[in-house]
Amino acid sequence: MIIDCDSHVMEPGDLWERYIDPQYRDRCMKVVEVDSVEQLQVEGQVILSGVLAMLGGANVERPRLFSGGLSYADGCPPASYDPHERARLLDEWGVDKGVLFPTIGILPFMSDDLGFLNASCRAYNTWQAEFSQEIPGRTIPIAHLNLRDLDSASKELERCIDLGFKGVFLPPEPVDGLRPGHPHFDPLWQGCAEAGLPVCLHVIVRFSGAAIPFAAWHEADPAAGMVFGFALGGTGQIIPAAVSMVTDGVFDRVPDLKLLCVESGCGWAAYVMDRLDEKWPHFGFLTTLKEKPSEYFRRNLWFVAEPEERTIGTQLDLVGEDRILWGSDFPHVDSTLDAPKLIRETVSTLSEERQARVLGTNAATVFNL
Secondary structure (H helix, E strand, C coil): CCEEEEEECCCCCCHHHHHCCHHHHHHCCEEEEECCEEEEEECCEEEEECCHHHHCCCCCCHHHHHCCCCCCHHHCCHHHCCHHHHHHHHHHHCCCEEEEECCHHHCCCCCCCHHHHHHHHHHHHHHHHHHHHCCCCCEEEEECCCCCCHHHHHHHHHHHHHHCCCEEEECCCCECCECCCCHHHHHHHHHHHHHCCCEEEECCCCCCCCCCCCHHHHHHCHHHHHHHHHHHHHHHHHHHHHHHHHHCCHHHHCCCCCEEEECCCCCHHHHHHHHHHHHHHHHHHHCCCCCCHHHHHHHHEEEEECCCCCCHHHHHHHCCCCCEEECCCCCCCCCCCCHHHHHHHHCCCCCHHHHHHHHHHHHHHHCCC
8 A cells, every 4th residue: 555645735716715604705715816916815914925836836847936927726736626636646656545734724824713713624624525525545634623722623623533534734833822732732632542543743834933943044045045944944843843742741641642743754753862862861850751752752753754765764773663654745846746756766675564664554554544
């Protein structure tokens, strides 16, 4: 079994207008054109303007993509929004299933209206469920929950489980001043653990706050931003979030919780384990942890490798043979349509058992397939 553990849909620009509760329709996330410039808006605020094609773009030569003049639709290959085209792409790739994350949904919704945020999540999840139901067995849908309202998030989790969702999207940032490992969130994480659903830490797009880990470096030289930002941004978001969940003790309180680290590679895992264990003898007494940090990495965390990472074999040795998966990031601007071919080449020197683990059997375990 071959499973792509990091792929995306490109939501239709009118998704929320069609699926959100009627009372929120005029405020919802939407793609509109203003004075011949395409904008992504929510509650009348502009989130992005003139560059929406770069939310996707795997199907476009990058110089053309960055030259301007392309629309959101230009950056959306058919397989990113049409379920039957997605199935055809998976067939071409020789991939059995793809984990589906949002694209517009990883941008900020910029509202303090909890009812509106809840309705926005429900709208996306309903559309995603319909997308997946069109091609049964080919997708692994991930639920989008409003973590600012745990009662509603728990109800939506139950609905999504009934709809066949297999994981929960977790933005790598504090929520209303609380880290995701805070006991406040334990009831939701307990619900995920009881259902066997992993919590998926996935890179997000933000314009301020903790999810901009190298903001001062960008400000010092904005022109150098793309290689710098895309190379470091993922790990700069995921490492602090994952480590905080370990050090905040959530895996002692909810020992069966599964945390999947997505779109930041796997090569950092053993390094961070060593760093944490090195500091543990000096400062561990200040925590409530029952074990040294690396034990939680080996028990509760999994890592999605990039297709050309050279240290996958080493991570299998040091973190665990069951801990590493792979993902394409289709169809985002920093992904390649050759991802399935590349990951097969990358793991070709591993044993057949290890190849099978990375390519799919580890994912089957994580997602409780």
